[in-house]
Amino acid sequence: MSSIDLAVIGGTGVYRLAALADVETRHLETPYGAPSGPLRIGRIGDARVAFLARHGEGHALPPHRVNYRANLRALKDTGARRVLALNTVGGITGAYGPRVLACPDQLIDYTWGRESTFWDGEGEPLHVDFGHPYAPAFRQAVLAAARAAGVPVVDGGCYGATQGPRLETNAEIARMRRDGCDLVGMTGMPEAGLARELGLDYACLAIVANWAAGCADAGEITLAEVLDNVAAASAGLPHLVERLARG
Template sequence: MPIHIDSDQGIELAVIGGTGVYALGQLADVDSWWQETPYGMPSGPIRIGTLDGHRVAFLARHGEGHSVPPHRINYRANLVALQMAGARRVLALNTVGGITADCGPRALVCPDQLIDYTWGRIGTFSEEAGSEVVHVDFGDPYTASLRAAALAAAHRANVHMVDGGCYGATQGPRLETRAEIARMRRDGCDLVGMTGMPEAALARELGLDYACIGIVANWAAGAGPDVDAVIGMEEVLANVAAATEGVARVLRGMLVG
């Protein structure tokens, strides 16, 4: 049974975890909330607890068993569920590949731009007949104040985080070809991932503050010092685990800053 959430109490920060980030182990006094939204079921339960006395919500984007591929994620239900639970600020953790020199494995990057290469995903709440058609301003896809909070927290915690960059969102679940990554580099992308869109646009339609921390798991195809290198999933997950140690410190800093 879902627990009752008093949204008036508010959630200071909601975190959406990507590949390799299926829980926030730092949360205490955790309750679980999982119920259907007007757009269907979210990927899994929202875990709501406290971090250093602050209310934080966590949702695993792919499900806690990584059972939902990028193109099948119900992005609308995920964001609406977080909003229903009382979230107003959403920090997205996205496991990504690095394209440019500053974005190598284990780097943390707070992008300020994105390019959408996905297709066929429902990317608006104006989809259903009779819905109000909303044309949101999306020139700057991430909320400046939330980006600034993440970067300031990283600085205070002595965690290196790259300030800015362009996230290229691809369809997945397959990885990209060398030619596709070369094209993305020419387009100005620094990172490649599969879940950055339509999540960011939907958050904007809902009026949620939204920012992204890209956790670089590996070099994208043909990028990096060894363009022929191919790494396995074990190394990818090890890189994510190492980088998320810094993310935990940033989260704490965002709550007290």
């Protein structure tokens, strides 16, 4: 069987990867502590794929408490070279409504106080090139896998990463719209930047669970609505990941 190449990080509502067979569980420690939970490593066709639930399999970790450094380092230590991040988000602009899957190509970081680098004061800091925050070639591979699997995915868009865990105000979303954001989530950073520091090819599939504050007359956002929309938008993910793993 081939070595691990692809890792998938699941967000809110995605706590397992249904396509995985012959699953092995690994509990890892890293120099940055323990990851959010066990790594589930299994087979998709002839490919070995690792899966990690970002918030823990029982969703115990809010976005600002996730140990992003440990998560990425654990995936790197398993041998993964490509990381597909599944992020549950809100939609801001018209093409990014509930139940849409999107593969953004840009990112704005509004988070604060998170461990955003592997540099801990020893040696020279690493200033990585981050002009294109998602690895362009890998992002194209994700889009190609989606087309081959017949899964509709919106190509492009800007992800705005907010601190959380509270949802945003109408005014904050209005500012993000003016800044050029199409999507809003709480886990896109520092994850993408840390992946770049480790030399991992990293791309995001954003699962739109609801309209962001003030973007629709939908009333108060409920958890039941969010989870229903995540389930609907995620229905084609096993086929997409299978195609991606083959490549």
